[in-house]
Amino acid sequence: MGAKVVTITSGKGGVGKTTTTANLGVALARLGKKTVVIDADIGLRNLDVVMGLENRIVYDLVDVIEGRCRLRQAMIKHKQFPDLYLIPAAQTRDKTAISPADMIHITDKLRNEFDFIIIDSPAGIERGFRNAVAPADEILIVTNPEVSAVRDADRIIGLIEVDNKGPAHLILNRLNINMVSKGEMLSADDITDILGLGVIGIVPEDEHVIPASNSGVPVTLNENSQAGVAFRNIARRLTGETVPLMELTPMQDSFFKRLVNFFSGK
Amino acid sequence: MGFFDRMRGKNNNDAKGSSATAKDRLKMVLTHDRIKVSPEKMKEMRAEIISIIAKYIPEIDADSIDIALEQSDRYQNKLVAEIPFTQERGKAPVVDNDGNDDLEPVVNDNPNELETHDDSNELYLEDIETEMMYADELDTDKDETIKSRTDLDE
Helix, strand or coil: CCCEEEEEECCCCCCCHHHHHHHHHHHHHHCCCCEEEEECCCCCCCHHHHHCCHHHCCCCHHHHHCCCCCHHHHCEECCCCCCEEEECCCCCCCHHHCCHHHHHHHHHHHHCCCCEEEEECCCCCCHHHHHHHCCCCEEEEEECCCHHHHHHHHHHHHHHHHCCCCCCEEEEEEECHHHHHCCCCCCHHHHHHHHCCCEEEEEECCCCHHHHHHHCCCHHHCCCCHHHHHHHHHHHHHCCCCCCCCCCCCCCCCHHHHHHHHHCCC | CCHHHHHCCCCCCCCCCHHHHHHHHHHHHHHHHHHCCCHHHHHHHHHHHHHHHHHHCCCECHHHCEEEEEEEECCEEEEEEECCECHHHHHCCCCCCCCCCCCCCCCCCCHHHHHHCHHHHHHHHHHHHHHHHHHHHHCHHHHHHHHHHHHHHC
């Protein structure tokens, strides 16, 4: 059976595409799935640092496409998970160095050997995005509970529909449940209602995420991290397992806060 | 705003929370994004629609016209227009119930009773007259009867 090609995209930059790709790659490998993650953000290579593999790059995606190396030579094996590989982006070139047909060609060569091929799309809706979604069997749109991210997600949904690539799924990243409960942040229900698209995962805002990328160890390896659990759940859903959405409960106000509320007549 | 709210720099003006505002604004902007018609173009279209309708029905209430895009989900878009008429339009046309299109209200259509009231007599005659004119227009075979009735009138 061939691999499933999953593209992680968003429209807007900085919503957590690379973090999501790295974590899903690791989480799938932990589930025993042979996985390769591909950084399609040519010129702005980042997946390697988030995964802690930046020191081992010799060849990259553009080297493979332009015939300077074999596909195997550009695949970096993860230290901890031998079933996980990274194909890094070129850092010195731009999006025009590859085409949608190149991406289809490369993933076709990998399909027989792997269970999952996860592609990290660049931000935007131009060539780089086109390259990343061309070979996709499934598209996951990462968004944040913010007007700008949701609007861009909607634009992506429209473009994917035209390409008959849908239906995509949403990953709602950086949800702050305390703010939602105060009515100061869009909820998951609000966003599915606005976008008319199902959610495959809700990742809570979590202070473990930045330290994880600081050290190049994806947060899903941290057993204490709620975001880590959320990414593992998404990985399980990708394998076809039914996993209920994580129960997120707002933090109880502290005694002092309640005292303050009491005296201010709330 | 309570003393402690002020101490915490908290603003209690918006009890609803900003997420409701975000949702409303997003729904509006996405509706326009999806159909590729800007709010500015909508305004232009609205003015044009109103001017066309006003050509046929002058009594539209331009101030209360509501033309809006509605979206039940991302694939279901419709333009919904509510164009109320002014009250004058609502009153016209007045149609009476005597079935002769004369727009004259029938006070009493019992001829026997009419004869007993002097002021109603006139109305009765008038009724006959219009009936004759109507017959004249439609049915020339009845010339004779019309003549005889006209005689009667004289």
